[in-house]
Ligand code: SF4
């Protein structure tokens with residue numbers, strides 16, 4: 001028991017140090033600007049934005065999953081509901097940290113609301129996620145107070161569910177409506193974002209639950225075995241949709257003769273590729289999907305942990321690959337200043353933004369688990 | 380209300396880059412940023428090669444993707460068709476830069492004009508530092524600093540926001556020509572109101588078959604190119620050169 005307490009203390013100290021480091025990074029960025037990033041006027045959006053997209057979509061995925069017991073009223077999943085809502089809030093907070101530092105100023109984040117442009121998907125995204133955060137917090141508070149199914153609480157659940165469905169479509173449209181960058185696949189990007197959000201949300205919940213039960217040893221995982229097993233089947237279904245999308249994407253990429261794709265093919269992919277298939281897709285999606293088809297893997301704690309872990313890392317890498325591929329070559333006259341193809345590796349400051357976002361998220365998870373009874377079910 | 384447009388006569392353009400230098404001076408454009416730029420292209424295989432030069436700037440598109448996507452309306456259209464930027468509203472999201480199909484928007488990654496703040500000298504006791512130079516001239520920020528740019532936009536834009544060509548809106552509203560038009564030694568740039576039937580721009584567009592960059596995207600750019608700089612000749616024969 002005291003050993004566990006000691007480890008818990010160390011864990012909090014580590015998170016504290018990482019958050020202090022993150023605050024220092026924020027200060028440095030606010031003072032010196034984004035020259036600290038390994039970005040330029042070709043690669044404009046880099047790791048911090050990729051992390052934002054990943055965490056925001058994951059949060060939407062978690063909210064959609066929470067909607068299964070809370071909105072669609074599938075009661076047997078109620079033991080997961082409170083934790084899902086809480087993880088969604090904490091993950092969204094991590095996303096806000098990443099986007100705040102990507103914008104380089106907190107005041108910029110708020111300024112969005114004072115001069116709205118309704119034709120901008122970024123404006124809608126900012127609005128949706130801000131409202132989503134407030135709605136989720138209120139919903140969680142109601143649940144914490146034991147009010148799961150009053151009409152007010154239900155309305156909050158429905159609103160958050162709908163917002164979580166729209167937000168990924170909006171993220172996708174930021175890329176999809178960009179006429180100048182055909183590698184973003186137009187309207188398909190929105191559906192792809194929704195699928196990846198659901199996938200990473202499911203993966204995060206599964207991974208989190210497996211690690212949490214292993215670390216705390218509370219035996220809950222045994223009590224809920226059948227529930228987790230069913231959940232893993234849902235996970236496999238969502239992964240299968242992502243597999244189909246990735247295959248379609250691969251088919252378009254390899255069959256097209258659009259010049260932007262051809263340039264893109266001349267060079268290495270961000271994380272390498274085999275026969276045109278990106279490694280992050282092979283190892284972070286296809287492999288875990290195949291593993292999930294094996295019943296014994298699906299049923300074991302190890303299998304759940306490995307597959308969800310691979311998919312979680314894989315989705316982040318897939319977001320990064322998509323983000324970078326669309327920006328890898330200079331547009332128009334910028335080709336005069338920059339080479340035909342730009343490679344990118346994050347600077348230490350970009351890594352620190354990533355670490356900061358994760359640390360905030362993990363600290364919230366830890367405190368939430370400790371003080372907020374996340375496995376509670378309605379009376 | 381006028382609708383401004385520019386015609387660039389590629390037959391007259393000699394590719395000297397005066398437009399870009401003049402623009403830089405007029406608008407206090409920092410290093411690494413190009414409001415006025417160019418696309419160069421070499422075609423053919425040696426010894427049959429040719430160099431092509433297309434001057435570029437913001438096209439002041441009618442359906443500007445940069446304006447459509449800007450979350451705060453920092454990038455906006457003026458009634459005269461100019462695509463204008465307001466750094467005070469800009470949150471530095473770079474979506475306009477991401478969206479512009481013409482690669483004419485740049486981001487201020489660092490505090491601009493840092494070079495001129497340096498007190499490093501090349502030869503001690505021999506040369507002056509950039510900072511000393513600015514002080515001795517009594518200039519602000521850079522030796523060539525133009526305060527008139529500040530009439531409609533911060534004369535020098537801060538870090539964390541984007542910037543791009545404004546068709547020299549601060550000059551145009553005083554009835555002057557954009558600085559690049561004035562500076563072009565070959566008179567290759569023609570500027571005016573595309574709505575006025577007797578403007579030079581309108582006349583030229585009716586005289587030649589103009590083209591615009593990436594027209595197929597439907598942005599309706601308002602920078603037009605006419606003719607081509609190509610004095611090459613070849614003897615007419617049947618089926619040969
Ligand atoms: S050229 Fe680019 S910056 Fe200029 S109006 Fe068109 S889209 Fe906007």
Ligand code: SF4
Pocket residue numbers: 448449450451452453454464468469470471472473474475476540541
């Ligand atoms: S960088 Fe500034 S001008 Fe460009 S889209 Fe963002 S807020 Fe608008």
